[in-house]
Amino acid sequence: MLRKVPKQSRSEEMVSCILAGATRVLRRTPLASTTTNHIAEVAGVSVGSVYQYFDSKETIATTLFRRHLADSAQLLRRVRTESRGYSAEKRLRMPFVELLRDHRSDIMLHQNLMGVMETSRPTAETQSLIREITNEIAAVLGEEFPAIDQDEIKLCAALRQRYSVTLVHSSMIDPTLDRDGVVLDHFDSLSKANIKALGARARSRRRARVS
Amino acid sequence: MLRKVPKQSRSEEMVSCILAGATRVLRRTPLASTTTNHIAEVAGVSVGSVYQYFDSKETIATTLFRRHLADSAQLLRRVRTESRGYSAEKRLRMPFVELLRDHRSDIMLHQNLMGVMETSRPTAETQSLIREITNEIAAVLGEEFPAIDQDEIKLCAALRQRYSVTLVHSSMIDPTLDRDGVVLDHFDSLSKANIKALGARARSRRRARVS
Amino acid sequence: MLRKVPKQSRSEEMVSCILAGATRVLRRTPLASTTTNHIAEVAGVSVGSVYQYFDSKETIATTLFRRHLADSAQLLRRVRTESRGYSAEKRLRMPFVELLRDHRSDIMLHQNLMGVMETSRPTAETQSLIREITNEIAAVLGEEFPAIDQDEIKLCAALRQRYSVTLVHSSMIDPTLDRDGVVLDHFDSLSKANIKALGARARSRRRARVS
Amino acid sequence: MLRKVPKQSRSEEMVSCILAGATRVLRRTPLASTTTNHIAEVAGVSVGSVYQYFDSKETIATTLFRRHLADSAQLLRRVRTESRGYSAEKRLRMPFVELLRDHRSDIMLHQNLMGVMETSRPTAETQSLIREITNEIAAVLGEEFPAIDQDEIKLCAALRQRYSVTLVHSSMIDPTLDRDGVVLDHFDSLSKANIKALGARARSRRRARVS
DNA sequence: AATGAATGAGGCTTCATTCAT
DNA sequence: CATGAATGAAGCCTCATTCAT
Structure with missing residues (x-):
């Protein structure tokens, strides 16, 4: 994705600068109304340097989005390992609350990052990061419901992830959702x-297998 | 919203043309990568005509979104009047299924319409349309639970509407979620x-009134 | 110049309306930033009607300018016939003062009318009106200096007319000129x-003829 | 005035190119009927470059006008330093003749530049340039009449400047006026x-001082 | 590599003019 | 004739991208 993988510290610094500028x-x-020139200016580098490391402004946004996904995955993993023993519901609520707080403090930034997803087809790397997040959720559910089929759990995890995201974004858009919890x-x-x-589907499957 | 309210039938036709083109x-x-000129071309009218009625492509999308809300409200009303006698659960499931199908057959269109919501603050008219939809849901619930306080019913209706939207959009963002229903x-x-x-609240209220 | 000479009172009314609108x-x-549509709107008629009587917005402005020239010529003629016996200097000062007042009360209008002159080559009719004005000035000078050659007088009249106009316009533009007389x-x-x-040239010509 | 002050020699060249093109x-x-694209084309640069340095064609014309004022000031200064010993009348006639010739060889250009003045309020820089010109005239007069009060001389210089401009523009609007000088x-x-x-004032002052 | 000036395709928008009603 | 909706050429301007320094 990066045109050139930065090997020297100077290059890494450059990339960080650009991403920090883009974030700001x-x-x-x-x-839509962001320009490459503006990003470069805010980042304190020249446009040429931006093109040294990124193909286009979409690439920059995508990179930012991937970082966000990676951060989220890491958060989920940390919480999961630190919360063994609690109910799945509680263990999944905690990171949601944290993500909610993060998003609320940077509404437009996250709207922009979501926009990237909606506009372009997700790349393999993006999909892999999303899968990682889903797997984290599935892991928590699997620990609580060891008897249930893995595929079923993954579906539930995926749906849960989706509507968590949707809820977070809804809360950014709809002001009536933004208060009183x-x-x-x-x-x-x-x-x-x-x-x-999850329970219902498990039971119906068992019935189906029995009959 | 429209720059000019169409007075002649010719104008109404024009507006329909433009909206049909924009839909396509x-x-x-x-x-983001749609252009006014392209919409005009596909609609088979001139750019000038587009600007006669709409300020920008965003305005067109907003209009389309409002039409979608109005259509949804109408669907709910129709189903409600045609399904008297059935349980509330069944009466509310039917339009959900239909909306789900509609959205899945036009995923990008609906993502675009959602994008409008996300980008701009909702107008009074948009909010009024959403209220109309909530009222339809509330009407169905009210017919099944005539004893329950109106405010209580409205709250449930609002929540149900939000869930529904959340689920529809989740299924849109990741169509694989709709495997196996x-x-x-x-x-x-x-x-x-x-x-x-809702039933629980009804009972607790009754108890409260008795004691 | 007019596409069609108005014969009926309705048509005359139309033309007056348009010119009044344009004036406003x-x-x-x-x-430059005036539009035909706006003129029509202010005039309270439809664009189509404007084009019934005028070829373009330039034609409208030109017509307005010609009316202004005709008014000025008439003013000069009136003052000339009413001021016999006074010195040429006094007789020519009076209409200048009046024109100055007129222009000051409608600065932009007259700037616009001048713009027409500067942009397009003057038509025969315009030139004829200007000649009429020059002739009025020349007549006054001729009455005071009957011995001087007519051509010489006409040149002086033309120059006087020009710098009168220039002064009036300068007074509209340069605020430092706009006070204390x-x-x-x-x-x-x-x-x-x-x-x-005038006197000097007369003498030099006489000398030239003598030698 | 310029959007961006040219730092590299390349940029200065660019600005010169654009101004040269605009002049042509x-x-x-x-x-009014000039377009930015046309200027760029004639200048042999891209539209983008024009907008890099100028907000609009009006800005370009204003810059050209200021250059013209600066050139005029320089002309006056040059003539003044090179003509010491001659009478003030001769020293001031020379640049007038030259300016007259310049304007007549480029009538439309100068009409366009004047148009800029007429349309927009004069900026501080424009006014300062005009003052510079007046000062040059005053310097010449001051050398011939060292006894006369500076303020008196400045007033005469200002009036003389205005007359000159008026006459030059008169001759521009109607070139036939320059027949026979x-x-x-x-x-x-x-x-x-x-x-x-000026002499009269000087004498009356001297008298005033004596008595 | 870094810089930033130069490029120009292409989107946006207006408005003079036409023409069906 | 009057109307005003429809047209679309044409101007304005931006900004992603290139490339000489």
Whole structure:
């Protein structure tokens, strides 16, 4: 994805600069009206240098998005390893709350990053990161429901991930959701339904196998 | 919203043409890379005509989004009037299934429409349309639970609407989630929980009144 | 110049309406950013009607300019016939003062009308109107200097007309000229020089003829 | 005024190119019907480069006008330093003749430049350049009449400058006025009157001081 | 590598003019 | 004739990208 993998510290610094600049810009400006020149200016480097390391502004946004995904995956893994013994519901609620807080403090930035996903087809690396996140969720569910089929658990995990994301984004858009913990209430409802559905599907499958 | 309210039938036709063209374009192209000229071309009208009625492509998308909301409200109303006698759960499932199908057959179009919501603050008219949809849901719930307080019903309706939207969009962002009816299973779980909660509130209220 | 000479009262009314509208518009808007549609709107008629009577917005401005020239010529003629017996200097000062007042009350309008002159080559009719004005000035000078050659007088008249116009316009542009009668002082200086030059050329011609 | 102050020699060249191109265009085309693209094309640079340095064609014309003022000031200074010993009248006539010739060989260009003045309020820089020109005239007068009060001389210089401009523009609007040196004759009349007035003031002052 | 000036395709928008009603 | 919606050529301007220094 990077045109050139930075090997020297100077190059790494350059890339960090550009990404930091882009982050600052995307916090205030919709991606559509962001310009490469502006990113370069804010980053304190020249446009030429931006093109030294990135193919286009979409590439920059995508990189930023991948970093965000990687951070999220890491958060989930950390919480999972540190929370053994608690119920799946609790273990999955914690990172949600944290992500919610992160997003709220940088609404436009995250809207911009989401926009990247919506506009371009996800790359293999992006999909792999998403899978990593789903796997983390699935791991927690699997520890609570060891009897349930792995595929089934992965589906539930994927759905849960999706609506977590949707809820976070909804909370950024819809001001009525942005207070009194309404979003958390929704999350809890969906979470309960998610786990109940898991049980239901498990039972129906067992019945199907028996008959 | 429209720059000029069409007075002659010719104008109404013009607006329809433009919206139809925009629909066709947005089914294939992300809003960001859509151009006014392209919409005009596909619509078979001149750019000038587009600007006669719309300020920008965003305005067109917003109009389309409002039409979508209006269509959804109408669908709910139609189903409600045609399904008297059935259980609330069934009466609310039907339009969900239909909306789910609609969205999945036009994923990019609906992603584009959602993008409009995400980018701009909702207008009074948009909010009013959403309220209309909530009211339809509330009406169905109210017919099944005539004893329950209106405010209580409205709250449940609002929550149910949000869940539904969340699920539809989740299924849109990752279509693989709809294998094996996973989304529908989750909808059913949520729906049952929603109605159960309503019943619970009804009973507790009755108890409160008795004692 | 007019596409069609209005014969019926309705048509005349139409033309008056359009010119009145254009006048109102050009009082506030530079000709370059004036639009036919706006003129029509302010005039309270449809664009189509404007094109029924005028070829283009330039034609409208030109017509307005011609009316202004005709008015000026009429003013000069009136003052000339009513001021016999006074010195040429006084007789020519009076209309200047009046024109100065007129222009000051409608600065942008007159700037716009001048712009028409500067942009397009003057038509035969325009030139004829200007000649009419020059002739009025020449008549006054001729009455005071009956011995001087007619051609010489016409040249002086033309120059006087030109710098009168230039002074009026300068007074509109340069704020330092717009107070304490500075413009009038200039006019008087130029006027005196004009008349002196007339005498000087007369003498030099006489000398040339003699030798 | 310039969007960006050219730092590299390449940039200065660019700006010169654009101004040269604009000059060539404005010699043939009224500013109103001049386009940025056309200027760029004639200048042999891309539109983008034009916009890198100028906000609009008006800005370009304004720059050209300022250069013209600066050139005029320089001309006056040069003539003044090279003509010591001659009478003030002769020293001031020379640059007038030259400016007259310049303007007549580029009538439309100078009409366009004047148009800029008429359309926009004069900036501080423009006013400063005009003051510079007035100072040059005042310097010449001051050398001939060292006894006269500076303020008095400045007033005469300012008036003389205005007359000159008025005459030059008159001859531009109607070139036939320059047959037989009519404009020059008028200039001489005004010049004599101007200097006579100065002498008169000088004498009256001396008298005032004596008595 | 870094720089930043130069490029120019292409999007946006206006508005003079036409023409069906 | 009057109307005003429709047209589309043409100007404006931006900004992703290149490339000489």
